[in-house]
Amino acid sequence: MQISRRLAPSAVLAVFVASLIGLTPAHAGVDPGLCKQDASSSRAKILPDFGVSACFGGSQLVLRDTKTLVLNVSRSGDVGAPSRDEGDLGLAADVERLHAKGNPNIFLPDDTLFFPVGSGAGTVGIRSSSDNGFYAIATTIADFFPGGPNALVGAVTTFTTEVNDDFDQYQTCLTGKNWFAQLGCRALLIRNLNFAVARGTFNAVVGVSEGTVAAALGAILSADTWSNWVAANVADTDASLHESGTIHIAAVSAPTTAATQAPPATTTSTSHAPPASTISTVPSTTSTGPAESSSAPTCAAFQAMSVSQREQAIVVMQAAHHDTTGAVVAYGSVELFCHVYPDQTIDGVYNGSL
């Protein structure tokens, strides 16, 4: 009786801690749920402490950024350019994407990347991006504009860039000084941020009140934002340059001939329709009938090809469908299509009814 009474608080604490652990959303390392294909391939060496969720399905490597960090991806060998499923459509993510100016290697929280992998060896690596300080500020500012209207994205990006530069200057100003001299740095930071506001990037946007801007400025000048910015700039911790930040993929031991085989003329897919966002880049016109479809390889065959073979298959398919869309766009479309419909032929991307 006495013991149980003494243990009760510990038990409550243990349950509380356990519930916190259970609620932690981040998942890193191997996550077979990401793969539509069979994830049992042993070609890819994904360590349990790899920085983000990853899955290798034989011809495609899927990564999902489960962190709150902006990452950069790199690839080498027989690994093609990734297609992307954007998971965060909020203002801060839009601002970061605009700031990154279309950098294909940027990897934002909740993004999923699909890397086509040929039969050769290759690597895919991740590391923390230098944009994390910028993203921390963008996240702070975005909180003041719920809903994130599109008109704001350009203005917030300009403003966030300036604030990020001001923080850089402040950090430089602090270095090598004692506390007394550092008081001047603070004054300079405040002046610079006031200039950023006064330049009117926000005022150009209808509906943003002075009160909102002042509140945003207060949040930017808070201890929390500064510590987040500093932490983001040194956060090369979990997803970093060390060995577990790289996935090594071995070459296939026996070359496959599936890539050159003609696929069946018809398919019996019963897959559900993919979400609209997933097929947003799929061309919906220029279909010329089933006769041409029969010459396209199946997704399985396509994914077994090397990167150069895939590019060739796409060029052939595009020519058959009189599709003048850029090859890179088509490549991404086919990758996404095959991710959703692994048992279709690749020219299913032209079939709007799927």
Added chain:
Amino acid sequence: MAELELLNGRMAHLATVFVALLLTLAAEGCGSSGPSTSTAVFGGAPVETPRSAPAYCRMLTSDKALLALSGAMTQLATAHDDAAARTSMRAAAAEVSSAALQAPLAQAHVLVRVATALRTLAARGPSAAVALNNAFTHAGSVLGRSCRFPVA
């Protein structure tokens, strides 16, 4: 039996308090004579000076208005007409002037310059920040030698 149970309960409570005390002491460095780790600005150097340093140095490190200056600047940034922020800056200027009265000539000179810059900032707002930064930077360098303020 009930008394024994009560005694056990008290012993357990005392043990818990003792462990908590040990943990607190361990976290605080086992004593109150350790150096303060407070800073005047975010990410800044500790506000401290050795006990052997001149009195005007210790006046500065214990100057509440000066230590609250960072907060007053933030208030002024978000509300340019904030009277409380301006008052706080003028109070900091007055206390810096008081320290200057006890300082040798070279140190007094730079402190007076800081006090003047603070009053200007209180009057004109953030546009006077460059002059204030210059005054603080120069004063920090001059005072650092005699006050032995740690550097970040």
